[in-house]
Amino acid sequence: MATFHYFLLLLLISSVAVNHTQAQLTTNFYASSCPNALSTIRTSIRTGIARERRMAASLLRLHFHDCFVQGCDASILLDQSPTITTEKTAPPNDKSARGYQLIDAAKAQLERICPGVVSCADVLAVAAKEASAYVGGPAWDVKLGRRDSTAAFPDVALTDLPFFKADLQTLIDNFGAKGLSPRDMVALSGAHTLGQAQCFTFRDRIYSNGTEDIDAGFASTRRRRCPAVGGDDALAPLDLVTPNSFDNNYFRDLVQRKGLLVSDQVLYSGGSTNSIVEEYSRSPSRFSADFAAAMVRMGDIQPLMGSAGQIRRICGAVN
Known part of the structure; x- marks a missing residue:
């Protein structure tokens, strides 16, 4: 019996180790599950910025405001609902956060080619990189594999986002x-x-x-x-x-x-x-x-990975 319990313990430890290893952000996360994910996001985002160049700044800011509130989990994209108090109307966001429609458009394209695969949090992270590159800024290899939050955190937005008069x-x-x-x-x-x-x-x-x-x-x-x-x-x-x-x-x-x-x-x-x-x-x-x-x-701040959260089909609502 002791040997059996020891064997079960080894299996449990092994399982935890495997899950931990799998739950890592990687630059090639969608290589097999959605190989055209990055090019699809790139085309959609660049089309949007071409229509309004100011959107480049808005997308960078949107990613920043997402990551600083409970991690890079797309919680900022959730709309108001009977069960969710949105971050969109929290004072740091309500007058200035924008670009939601570009993220929604990119996500809609992804849902057509690989439904339920690419998270809104990852779309937002890639969109920020594409925004920077489009207006002459640097590009970087975006680490992927984030999952989406099922809750929003307006109170955290009030406390954790830097204030424009901060010392x-x-x-x-x-x-x-x-x-x-x-x-x-x-x-x-x-x-x-x-x-x-x-x-x-x-x-x-x-x-x-x-x-x-x-x-x-x-x-x-x-x-x-x-x-x-x-x-x-x-x-x-x-x-x-x-x-x-x-x-x-x-x-x-x-x-x-x-x-x-x-x-x-x-x-x-x-x-x-x-x-x-x-x-x-x-x-x-x-x-x-x-x-x-x-x-x-910044993209590494508290991402949801593995079995945490979900892959939202629509970025403004939980599944």
Whole structure:
């Protein structure tokens, strides 16, 4: 009997080891189950960005906002339902998160060629890479095999997503809690070389009357698009020079005290990240390489794998 119990124990340990080994993110996860998955996502996403180039920034941000809330599990894509309180209407997302329709379109294409195989979380991860590459940024080998959450976490979105007025130490702590270094944080912040911000997020900074570390001419220019009262949703590019191209101008702006958001400029405000900003402002290749590496690390935040979660057929609803 003891021998039998020992044998069962060995089988259990072996089974756990095998399951653990299988539940790993890999770059060739769909090579057999859906060999055209990546090309299908690429075509769909690039078509969408070609129609509206700003979508590149939106997709990068969507992936970031997914991963920072309970891991890269597509929870941000879930719609409101009787059983789900969506993350889409949580304050960090409700006025600015966009690009959902491009993810839905790519997923619909995948469901036609290999139904029930490719997760929405993986579609979002690949879409972020394709968005970067399409507008001149780096590409990277996306690790795949994530599964989708069956719940959304709006309360976590409130606590875990970085605030646009956050100070440097708070940002370092936010990213550190996700296993990301200060260098990762600065590199990922460089995604603000793309896209636009709403007036309410930077109004206090441009009307600071000398209390903010901001170039006076830059502040004056920004006031033309953002009145002191009203116009909260008016948009201004985060990078005034090349807002639709991936480059290192964002860091050059910071060195010149032209960061649009408080959480941008604090990266270059006499603190520990000054040297990283200066390095990236001088070397676009260094920034691109570090950005790609940081995106891979961000994609590793708490993925659901193995038998956890599910492969949602529609990204906005559980099966």
